[in-house]
Amino acid sequence: MNNYETVFILTPVLSDQMKEAVEKFKNLLTDQGAEIVNEEDWGLRKLAYPIDKKTTGFYTFLEFNAEPAVIDKLEINFRRDERVIRFLTVKQDKFALEYAEKRRNNKGGKKQEARGAKAEVESKEKEN
Secondary structure (H helix, E strand, C coil), X not given: CEEEEEEEEECHHHHHHHHHHHHHHHHHHHHCCCEEEEEXXXXXXXXXXXXXXXXXXXXXXXXXEECHXXXXXXXXXXXXXXXXXXXXXXXXXXXXXXXXXXXXXXCCHHHHHHHHHHHHHHHHHHHC
């Protein structure tokens, strides 16, 4: 099995169907024997350039382990689904895999540090 990551952009017009589309692709991967390692919803973002007269899109990131044949089926389904504006699937090498593990482990790190600093400032204010 190889490690892959894919990012796909869904059309912003169908915001209520976005979760349904993400679940469809996740189910497709798991049905084909892939193991989903990480999923991130990056939300609605502005596109670098208009695509089909759309300037925004819902970004979703999936990291998974799968056989190479699964990628062909996944990308065929991306092309067939009209909700998908763009997609990119990349095979991770050992360095990308190492970086992804660090990123996953430190996902809430910045937020937790900010909360800790805020609590420290509030406690000092109460003392004064």
